[in-house]
Amino acid sequence: MKGNLLPFLLALAPFVQGQTVLSETITNTQLIFEPILLIAVSIDQTELPTISPTLAGNPIGAPSHPLNIQLQFTISPPEEGARTIEVQQQGANLPLEVVLALQQISVSNAVVNTTTPNLSVVSTPNALLQTTSGGASGTAPGDGLSYQAFIDLSSAPYHLWSSGTFFTNLLWRVY
Amino acid sequence: MARILTQAFIGFLFALPFTVRGQFFDVQSTAPNTVIGASFLSPPNKAGANFPIEFLLPNRYEITIDQIAQTEDWCMCAAQTTALPGTISIALWPDVSTYPPRNPGVNAPVQPVTLNSSFQPVFSYSGPLFQKSIQVYLQGATVQTAIGQHELSIVWQLRKGPCNFP
Numbered sequence: 001m002k003g004n005l006l007p008f009l010l011a012l013a014p015f016v017q018g019q020t021v022l023s024e025t026i027t028n029t030q031l032i033f034e035p036i037l038l039i040a041v042s043i044d045q046t047e048l049p050t051i052s053p054t055l056a057g058n059p060i061g062a063p064s065h066p067l068n069i070q071l072q073f074t075i076s077p078p079e080e081g082a083r084t085i086e087v088q089q090q091g092a093n094l095p096l097e098v099v100l101a102l103q104q105i106s107v108s109n110a111v112v113n114t115t116t117p118n119l120s121v122v123s124t125p126n127a128l129l130q131t132t133s134g135g136a137s138g139t140a141p142g143d144g145l146s147y148q149a150f151i152d153l154s155s156a157p158y159h160l161w162s163s164g165t166f167f168t169n170l171l172w173r174v175y
Numbered sequence: 176m177a178r179i180l181t182q183a184f185i186g187f188l189f190a191l192p193f194t195v196r197g198q199f200f201d202v203q204s205t206a207p208n209t210v211i212g213a214s215f216l217s218p219p220n221k222a223g224a225n226f227p228i229e230f231l232l233p234n235r236y237e238i239t240i241d242q243i244a245q246t247e248d249w250c251m252c253a254a255q256t257t258a259l260p261g262t263i264s265i266a267l268w269p270d271v272s273t274y275p276p277r278n279p280g281v282n283a284p285v286q287p288v289t290l291n292s293s294f295q296p297v298f299s300y301s302g303p304l305f306q307k308s309i310q311v312y313l314q315g316a317t318v319q320t321a322i323g324q325h326e327l328s329i330v331w332q333l334r335k336g337p338c339n340f341p
Contacts, residue, residue, distance in 0.1 A: 019250060019334035024198035026235065028328050031259065031313075032322040034212035040222035070222035074216060076323055095287075136216075136318045139223040 022112065034077040039085055039174045041151075042070045072144035073172060075136035085174045086125040092168035093142065098151055102169060105146040108138065115145065121170060163167065183203040200333045201242040206234040211313065211321065226316040229287070235270065236309040238298070240333060245302040250338035253297050261320030263313065265327060266292045269298045270308035284340050287312045290329065296338035305311035 050094065075083050081173055089100065104117040114130040137144035207233050216224035238251060253267055266287035269277040279285040282299045287310075295310065 019336050021332050022249065022335055023333040024196045025200055025202050025331050026256075026328060027202050027204055027331065028326060029204045029206070029234065030208040031325045031327050032208055032210045033316075033323060034210055034323075035322075036213045036216070038213060038220070038222035038224075063317060074222050074224055076215070076318060128335055134319050136225040137223045138225075140219070140220055142221055155313075 033076070037075050037076065037083070037174045038074040039172055040072050041172050043172075044068045044074075066148035067145040069149055070141070070144055071128075071147065071172070072137045073129075073174065074136040075131060075134045078132065082093045082132045083134060084127050084174065084175065085129040086127045087119075087121055087170055087172050088125040089123050090169045091119050092123070092166075094101060094166045094168050098166065101150045102147045103127075103150060105148055107145050108141075108143050114149045121149075121168075125173065140143060178311050198243045198314075198333060199239070200305075200331070201239045203237050203333045204234055205237065209234050209327075211316075216318075217263075217311075221249075225318050226313075226321060229312050229314045230264070232311040232313055234311060236311065237306040238265070238304065238309060238331070239262075239301075239306055243254075243279075243303055247335070249299070249300050250296050250334045251298045252294040252332045252334060252335060252338075253290060254292055254294045254330045254332075255328070256292065256330055257326050259325055259327070260322065262315035263319065263320060264315055265329075266312040266314050267297050268312065270310050272299045273303075273306070273308040275300060275307075278339055282338075289314060292337045294330075294332055295341055299338035 040145050071085070073085065075085075077083075087102070094100070099122040102119055102121060104115055107115060116126070116128045119126045119128060128147075211232075215226060215230055217230075219226055240249065240251075243249065255265060259265070266289045268287040269283045271277040275282065277283045284296065288295050288297060294322040298307065300307075321341045
């Protein structure tokens, strides 16, 4: 009995929907999401003067004014493994004794899986963020990862220094 | 098995008189692929930005209906038969710039209609129509979920009588 109802239910379908179907067609298109890998770094325009010794025999002090760095990102999830943001020095004329270090202050977005709170910026890449899920940090001034840059003079043999103005370029990369 | 097939065939015969095949009904996408990248972020191409909750895609659907009486009211409905990742969905809204212009609540929904597996009214008119443009919106996409390549399959139905837009 139940099986006999099937044809009648099918026959009634147009009336149940309320309108007669005149014609029908199908379209098939492809929706392609391109991987997005964007990073932006903003750095305060601040000089980092060293502290001159005021007493004979005292060493030169490290810069007391930290340099604020804000890193924002939009990163698509990886197909496999993890996405990485890394930083390295490039084209610097810093004396070898001067070490530039980054210290993480805050992370405003929870999409990152791993961050490196403290790292030295050297001529080879160092990873400061890894994510397996991707995400977007936001674009407001406080969004993203906040770092402070320091010059580490603690292990420098000061007698080898020469005075002058030094520069360094930081290369930030995401892949 | 044979009995079920027979019953299904009888059902098809019952349904046949109500599915008239005389009309010419064609829907074409203006592009076979829609590529979505950083230019769709808000703001575009800016690190830290995410996709807006809803945004317009560059491709459109163009509908053509012919071999139908000038006074014949009809309603075009659409249903999506493939799933998209996460909370991503597709919405349709008739283009305001192509004839006849979109008139929300009269010949079109009051806002873009989000597709699902059930047929929903998209556009209503009387008589033949040539290449009426339907805009396509992407909703609910985030950088974390908008990945890969997905087939978007839409079934379009032309129904007798005007649409009833909620």
